[in-house]
Amino acid sequence: MAGQLSIAKALNEALRKSLEEDPKTLLMGEDIGKLGGVFRITDGLQKDFGDNRVIDTPLAESGIVGTAIGLALRGYRPVVEIQFDGFVYPAFDQIVSQLAKMHARALGHVKLPVTIRIPYAGGIGAVEHHSESHEAYFAHTAGLRVVTPSNAHDAHWMLRQAIASDDPVIFLEPKRRYWDKAEVGDTADLPLHDARIARHGTDATLIAYGPMVKVCLDAAAAAEEDGRRLEVVDLRSLSPVDFATLEASVRRTGRAIVVHEAPVFLGMGAELAARLTERCFYHLEAPVLRVGGYHAPYPPSRVEEAFLPDLDRVLDAVDRSFAF
Amino acid sequence: MTVKSTTRARKKAAPAVPDTLPTGSGAPLDEGGRPDLVQLLTPEGERVEHPDYPLSTTPEELRDLYRDLVLVRRFDAEATSLQRQGELGLWASLLGQEAAQVGSGRAMRPGDYAFPTYREHGVAWCRDVDPLNLLGMFRGVNHGGWDPNEKNFHLYTIVIGSQTLHATGYAMGITKDGTDDAVIAYFGDGASSQGDVSEAFTFASVYNAPVVFFCQNNQWAISEPTTNQTKIPLYRRASGFGFPGVRVDGNDVLACLAVTRWALDHARSGNGPVLIEAFTYRMGAHTTSDDPTRYRLAEETEAWRAKDPISRLKAHLEREGLADEEFFASVEAKSEELGLRVREGVRSMPDPDPTLIFDHVYAEPHTLVDEERAEYIAYAASFEGGENL
Ligand SMILES: Cc1ncc(C[n+]2csc(CCOP(=O)(O)OP(=O)(O)O)c2C)c(N)n1
Numbered sequence: 001m002a003g004q005l006s007i008a009k010a011l012n013e014a015l016r017k018s019l020e021e022d023p024k025t026l027l028m029g030e031d032i033g034k035l036g037g038v039f040r041i042t043d044g045l046q047k048d049f050g051d052n053r054v055i056d057t058p059l060a061e062s063g064i065v066g067t068a069i070g071l072a073l074r075g076y077r078p079v080v081e082i083q084f085d086g087f088v089y090p091a092f093d094q095i096v097s098q099l100a101k102m103h104a105r106a107l108g109h110v111k112l113p114v115t116i117r118i119p120y121a122g123g124i125g126a127v128e129h130h131s132e133s134h135e136a137y138f139a140h141t142a143g144l145r146v147v148t149p150s151n152a153h154d155a156h157w158m159l160r161q162a163i164a165s166d167d168p169v170i171f172l173e174p175k176r177r178y179w180d181k182a183e184v185g186d187t188a189d190l191p192l193h194d195a196r197i198a199r200h201g202t203d204a205t206l207i208a209y210g211p212m213v214k215v216c217l218d219a220a221a222a223a224e225e226d227g228r229r230l231e232v233v234d235l236r237s238l239s240p241v242d243f244a245t246l247e248a249s250v251r252r253t254g255r256a257i258v259v260h261e262a263p264v265f266l267g268m269g270a271e272l273a274a275r276l277t278e279r280c281f282y283h284l285e286a287p288v289l290r291v292g293g294y295h296a297p298y299p300p301s302r303v304e305e306a307f308l309p310d311l312d313r314v315l316d317a318v319d320r321s322f323a324f
Numbered sequence: 325m326t327v328k329s330t331t332r333a334r335k336k337a338a339p340a341v342p343d344t345l346p347t348g349s350g351a352p353l354d355e356g357g358r359p360d361l362v363q364l365l366t367p368e369g370e371r372v373e374h375p376d377y378p379l380s381t382t383p384e385e386l387r388d389l390y391r392d393l394v395l396v397r398r399f400d401a402e403a404t405s406l407q408r409q410g411e412l413g414l415w416a417s418l419l420g421q422e423a424a425q426v427g428s429g430r431a432m433r434p435g436d437y438a439f440p441t442y443r444e445h446g447v448a449w450c451r452d453v454d455p456l457n458l459l460g461m462f463r464g465v466n467h468g469g470w471d472p473n474e475k476n477f478h479l480y481t482i483v484i485g486s487q488t489l490h491a492t493g494y495a496m497g498i499t500k501d502g503t504d505d506a507v508i509a510y511f512g513d514g515a516s517s518q519g520d521v522s523e524a525f526t527f528a529s530v531y532n533a534p535v536v537f538f539c540q541n542n543q544w545a546i547s548e549p550t551t552n553q554t555k556i557p558l559y560r561r562a563s564g565f566g567f568p569g570v571r572v573d574g575n576d577v578l579a580c581l582a583v584t585r586w587a588l589d590h591a592r593s594g595n596g597p598v599l600i601e602a603f604t605y606r607m608g609a610h611t612t613s614d615d616p617t618r619y620r621l622a623e624e625t626e627a628w629r630a631k632d633p634i635s636r637l638k639a640h641l642e643r644e645g646l647a648d649e650e651f652f653a654s655v656e657a658k659s660e661e662l663g664l665r666v667r668e669g670v671r672s673m674p675d676p677d678p679t680l681i682f683d684h685v686y687a688e689p690h691t692l693v694d695e696e697r698a699e700y701i702a703y704a705a706s707f708e709g710g711e712n713l
Pocket of ligand 1 (some may be wrong): 030059061083087090443482483484511512513514515516542544545546606610
């Protein structure tokens with residue numbers, strides 16, 4: 001694999017490898033064939049694997065996920081593309097009521113190895129319904145695994161691991177990072193659900209995932225100039241959460257700030273803050289703080305900068321943490 | 325406007341689609357090899373009659389329709405170039421679909437209500453919605469930007485198919501109120517695959533709702549051809565739900581006008597919904613971020629160019645001597661004027677204040693939103709004058 005790849009290309013390679021390795025793997029979605037998907041993640045795959053395996057579906061999200069469930073019941077391993085975050089809701093019922101629960105209802109006798117890829121979150125100046133972060137809905141639902149990479153290496157290997165998983169996986173792709181390049185190594189260095197320390201530090205822990213990891217790394221670099229050494233943990237998996245890595249980090253630094261794009265209220269940060277408070281109470285110098293979106297619909301693109309956490313908002317939270 | 329009694333909902337339905345359809349050039353054929361769409365104006369600009377959809381028009385009406393088509397196309401072209409110049413984030417062009425939109429839009433009465441997708445700029449024009457309103461969303465300064473009830477033109481809807489249910493519910497409300505208004509719901513051929521659209525058909529049919537489903541079959545849903553959505557001509561779906569479906573030449577403004585007028589009257593008289601499939605073509609890209617060369621052939625686009633909705637009406641006006649040079653020059657002048665107004669209007673459209681994020685999230689006060697607004701204002705103020713980086 002060696003070489004610098006964009007996240008988009010790393011995902012494309014992961015799909016290609018998965019199609020090669022297992023004849024039961026199928027890709028399904030709108031415009032994924034000749035067009036290669038609106039983000040070109042499936043570029044060239046229909047040409048090489050045929051339209052029996054890379055399937056352009058009718059424009060019907062409930063239909064796409066519902067039939068993927070049926071294909072999985074028949075022994076296939078469907079990898080579904082939802083074109084944009086805001087278009088997964090028509091399929092929400094199939095995902096949370098059916099896909100998530102069938103394995104348990106059948107007492108483990110059926111497996112649902114369905115991967116649902118969703119380009120998510122904002123920052124690309126798009127119109128309505130093209131910038132949403134809905135990870136909390138999915139992570140809240142037992143039976144689903146939810147993961148999101150932040151760099152090309154993880155994008156590649158986490159997608160391959162997700163497709164190989166016998167459970168349904170919601171695979172969230174940080175669309176504004178699609179074109180960011182990084183070295184993609186020859187092996188997955190971590191299990192799918194492990195968090196990764198993206199930068200070591202001693203003074204506070206920034207916890208982020210997907211598109212916000214880069215923002216936190218930039219904030220940590222800026223804080224270093226002020227003499228603060230921030231640790232950045234890339235969560236990678238939102239369900240399950242690797243609390244062991246988080247706890248160890250927070251015990252060392254004594255401070256934690258969770259950063260995500262989704263609205264703060266009842267978001268991932270709420271869960272992380274609560275658990276870390278329960279588990280690291282005596283090690284904390286300050287309450288676990290959260291930085292995220294507001295309790296408002298994702299705004300029109302000309303004001304999305306005000307909605308999205310940026311370096312300043314992260315550093316502001318760091319200041320607040322130190323002020324306790 | 326007369327108000328009819330609610331008993332109209334119990335009237336017997338009018339006969340469904342006529343068995344025999346007229347011959348018109350350029351028409352696709354049905355399974356029996358018969359022409360399969362209603363046409364009143366051939367691509368060469370020749371007026372033809374249809375027994376079921378008669379239409380009488382004055383020369384002035386024809387000239388007005390022509391002016392609408394030209395202005396709508398101009399507005400669309402201006403928006404496309406404004407996107408290229410970075411003034412708009414995205415644009416969904418209606419190029420090629422002007423006749424379907426102007427024909428159907430002009431068939432509406434003032435009390436009727438339209439529920440559009442995101443491409444109905446021509447319908448908005450007919451409803452007298454300021455074209456600049458449509459651009460705010462594509463510029464990224466708002467998510468809608470007009471009061472839908474002012475001109476009975478609902479907000480654009482991006483999630484495919486959703487609005488067909490809203491239209492149906494609105495129409496059910498009309499029935500309950502006992503007025504003789506009607507509703508028209510726009511959607512694409514791709515949208516016909518969505519569950520919501522099938523559910524809208526079911527509700528409309530079961531409750532006899534006065535709603536016309538106007539499907540612009542422009543042959544493509546981004547890269548997917550109509551054949552990826554359906555095995556039968558779309559208009560025939562209606563029969564399975566128990567209401568009439570008609571296919572009309574979507575590049576023929578007169579046919580679109582006549583058929584939609586008939587359908588709206590059919591619906592408003594208590595006979596329930598109608599599905600119209602306007603058979604047309606998207607001449608441009610799906611949106612300004614799409615690249616149609618990846619999935620369709622230039623020859624196909626060229627073949628449709630010969631059916632251009634504007635040139636065929638122009639040919640008709642010229643052939644019948646219904647408009648002179650002076651008229652065409654005046655339309656051209658109006659078009660220039662509109663182009664300038666749109667260009668300047670967009671360029672001077674200000675960015676909203678970020679506190680807009682917190683406006684109108686709820687109709688009544690909400691403590692969390694109020695708290696977050698205050699936090700945001702304090703945070704933003706902390707930068708003012710200070711060293712903010
Ligand atoms: C629920 C949903 N899924 C996917 C999309 C992305 N998308 C936007 S337009 C479009 C194609 C629509 O095709 P069609 O209904 O034929 O209308 P047209 O754009 O051709 O007018 C798609 C897939 C969306 N907006 N909503």
